[in-house]
Amino acid sequence: MTGVEKVAEYLEKAKIFYLLTAEDGKPSGRPFTFFLVENGDIIFLTGQHKKVYQQMKKNPYVELLASDAGSFMRIDGEAEFFEEDSLWDKIVAREPLIPRLYNDETGFKVALFRLRHAKVEIGGAVKIQDSFDLN
Numbered sequence: 001m002t003g004v005e006k007v008a009e010y011l012e013k014a015k016i017f018y019l020l021t022a023e024d025g026k027p028s029g030r031p032f033t034f035f036l037v038e039n040g041d042i043i044f045l046t047g048q049h050k051k052v053y054q055q056m057k058k059n060p061y062v063e064l065l066a067s068d069a070g071s072f073m074r075i076d077g078e079a080e081f082f083e084e085d086s087l088w089d090k091i092v093a094r095e096p097l098i099p100r101l102y103n104d105e106t107g108f109k110v111a112l113f114r115l116r117h118a119k120v121e122i123g124g125a126v127k128i129q130d131s132f133d134l135n
Contacts, residue, residue, distance in 0.1 A: 077118030
């Protein structure tokens with residue numbers, strides 16, 4: 001199983017994961033649920049109108065945390081934003097609510113990002129059981 005497959009499987013089980021950024025030297029976290037695996041990358045999305053987007057544009061170093069059944073996964077990496085219109089149909093298939101939130105009427109625009117230079121740790125309460133570079 002590849003690192004991307006391990007991470008995707010863990011995120012599927014966890015259902016909700018948390019993305020942490022920083023602003024003015026203070027941590028800022030929020031729940032995420034959406035991800036998509038495409039061409040060996042795990043792709044996330046947020047809105048360009050959101051504070052998290054502005055925080056990542058200013059400081060792209062983030063941490064993603066997920067927990068499932070007594071274990072946790074931590075990913076430290078650098079958010080890299082990109083545009084890829086060809087992913088829209090796959091995004092909508094995975095999460096049909098997205099086009100109702102992000103469209104010309106609402107004025108909200110999607111921001112896609114992936115993590116680069118990412119380090120993954122999966123562990124329990126007392127020991128890291130697996131660690132690897134994601135990319």
